Amino acid sequence: MTYFGFLAQFIAIPLALIIGLTLYDVAYRKRSLPDRLHGLPAWLVLAAHVVVALAYTTPWDNYLVATRVWWYDPQLVTGVTIGWVPIEEYTFFVLQTLLTGLWLLWLARRLPPTDVPLRPWPRWISASVTILIWLASVVGLLSGWKPGTYLTIQLAWALPPIIFQLAFGADILWRYCGLILLTLLPATLYLGATDAVAIGAGTWTIDPAQSLGIYLGGVLPLEEFTFFLVTNTLVAFGMTLVLARESQARTPRMLREWIARISRE
Secondary structure, eight states, X not given: OOHHHHIIIXXXXXXXXXXXXXXXXXXXXXXXXXXXXXXXXXXXXXXXXXXXXXXXXXXXXXXXXHTTSEXXXXXXXXXXXXXXXXXXXXXHHHHHHHHHHHHHHHHHTTOOOOOOOOOSHHHHHHHHHHHHHHHHHHHHHHTTOGGGHHHHHHHHHHHHHHHHHHHHHHHHHHHTHHHHHHHHHHHHHHHHHHXXXXXXXXXXXXXXXXXXXXXXXXXXXXXXXXXXXXXXXXXXXXXXXXXXXXXXXXXOHHHHHHHHHXXXX
């Protein structure tokens, strides 16, 4: 299976489906996001997350390929690379963000937020626990623990922005816990299952010497499931926080004024 063949079969088709459902919602059903999720235009928030996903993931993924944590079959890609990574991989970053982001927006038009009170303690507790996990991953990485290389690199890379998201608004995220959970579970399980298909087809390979050797369902490396979980979490947390009006009170005044101006336009 070529990499672009994988993208066409398993990512482009569901993405086209969710785009069609979104257009039907907006144009025919006249469904809109709840008023509490109108902090910024949804299309702008989604586009910004695509840009951030590309910028943040590119150096990390290039390092993984350069150090042979994972590699791709050169016969199954076009041969066009940027750095060490094939163009198909960059395409996947964009498509995954669009797929998860549009799925969240589709759900958000149907799931009302809860009215749990906003409290500071969920923010500090969740951020503190995540910091401890991040520190443990950094120690594991620096210790030279080879089987843990892929997992510790993932956590060291992905957890800092998640820590920021939790410290900023874990209590806000809890108000939208149903939306976030129903975004993360199907997206992560689906992408993990398709990833297992691609690994089985030899499209890409995870270095067994630099991974734990734990396979979910006997096929999917634990690290690959973790990758989809943390990247989908970054998208779901980020989009929810930017869209939520509750976040505006915690942003600097100049940024609030800019958000208000963009929203009016």
